[in-house]
Amino acid sequence: MNLAVLGMAVGMALGFAGYFGGFAAFLLVAALGVVGFVAGRLLEGDIDLGDLGDLLRGRDRRR
Numbered sequence: 001m002n003l004a005v006l007g008m009a010v011g012m013a014l015g016f017a018g019y020f021g022g023f024a025a026f027l028l029v030a031a032l033g034v035v036g037f038v039a040g041r042l043l044e045g046d047i048d049l050g051d052l053g054d055l056l057r058g059r060d061r062r063r
Contacts, residue, residue, distance in 0.1 A: 010033060018026035041047045 014026055014029055014033075017029040021028075038047075042049070
């Protein structure tokens with residue numbers, strides 16, 4: 001599945017959540033989507049937990 005189709009599916013899911021559940025449901029679905037995205041990247045090995053911690057603290061490990 002390419003990224004355009006995936007983006008469309010995520011947008012539709014957020015749209016349905018916003019329409020049927022209101023703004024709070026929209027925010028919940030968006031937040032859980034971000035958590036799922038980060039978990040998927042961690043499992044694929046694209047990001048490291050140390051890199052994620054540095055990102056949240058505002059540090060740059062590459063220097």
